[in-house]
Amino acid sequence: GNHWGYSKENGPDVWHKNYPVALGSRQSPIDIPRQVSHDPSLGPIVLDYDHCTSINISNNGHSVVVNFDDTDDRSVIHGGPLENPYRLKQFHFHWGGKGCDGSEHTVAGNSYASELHLVHWNAVKYQSFDQAATAPDGLAVVGIFLETGDDHRWLHTITDAMYMVKYKGSVTDFKGFNPKCLLPSNLHFWTYLGSLTTPPLHESVTWILLKEPIVVSEKQLGKFRLVLFTGEEEDQRLRMENNFRTPQPLKGRRIRSSN
Ligand SMILES: C[C@@H](CNC(=O)c1ccc(S(N)(=O)=O)cc1)Cn1ccc2ccccc21
Numbered sequence: 001g002n003h004w005g006y007s008k009e010n011g012p013d014v015w016h017k018n019y020p021v022a023l024g025s026r027q028s029p030i031d032i033p034r035q036v037s038h039d040p041s042l043g044p045i046v047l048d049y050d051h052c053t054s055i056n057i058s059n060n061g062h063s064v065v066v067n068f069d070d071t072d073d074r075s076v077i078h079g080g081p082l083e084n085p086y087r088l089k090q091f092h093f094h095w096g097g098k099g100c101d102g103s104e105h106t107v108a109g110n111s112y113a114s115e116l117h118l119v120h121w122n123a124v125k126y127q128s129f130d131q132a133a134t135a136p137d138g139l140a141v142v143g144i145f146l147e148t149g150d151d152h153r154w155l156h157t158i159t160d161a162m163y164m165v166k167y168k169g170s171v172t173d174f175k176g177f178n179p180k181c182l183l184p185s186n187l188h189f190w191t192y193l194g195s196l197t198t199p200p201l202h203e204s205v206t207w208i209l210l211k212e213p214i215v216v217s218e219k220q221l222g223k224f225r226l227v228l229f230t231g232e233e234e235d236q237r238l239r240m241e242n243n244f245r246t247p248q249p250l251k252g253r254r255i256r257s258s259n
């Protein structure tokens, strides 16, 4: 059927037809204004990834996703705005086309080349990721902006694996990767209550956006674009690019800033 995507016919402008929450009161992404209220009660965000276990890397037809073993609390984030530890489930990226920016959140109206999402779920309160994904305090996503410059020294492990998942539906082993190597030097952040940025667009995400971008090269970003939206058996070969939703109305929400 008319599965959702990022083209004119099935993209963000028509998602509301099958997912009416797209017009809801806590949708993501958003633009982060120049002035955000500083909340001194916000402690630092802590990412305990030392024993994380990556499993595989896959192409789900919307992004490239690295999946983790989330059967116990071996890799969690806590602190910041979070009242519980949240378990790392997966990370994935959103990016643009050649020379076009592709982040989802924007800062004072400015986009970045790409945006990395580290997706976590509240395993203290919920029995499964899917159950947490429908709860208002179910998920916590850490967003990290990517800007272009020099090569990122660790991103090649991911871009090399992307060759193996060129087609929608492909998956390949991807063990021993610790996403700590993708973090910027400081963890200052903005936080607000929002949603998944793709259907089903559930309003279940506490967003934690790191202020400092990481730097990757144009060459490395170019390898993201060798991935396809389409499956091996399809006659159309659609390059995976511009897989981002644009900023949504703030609707009175408060955005808080850490230090
Ligand atoms: C959460 C969906 C699957 N989607 C995600 O897991 C997900 C995670 C992060 C982002 S982002 N870009 O905001 O970081 C977007 C999507 C499965 N699922 C669970 C219940 C459910 C009900 C209907 C349809 C699909 C359903």
Ligand SMILES: [Zn+2]
Pocket (backbone or CB within 6 Å): 092, 093, 094, 117, 197
């Ligand atoms: Zn995402």
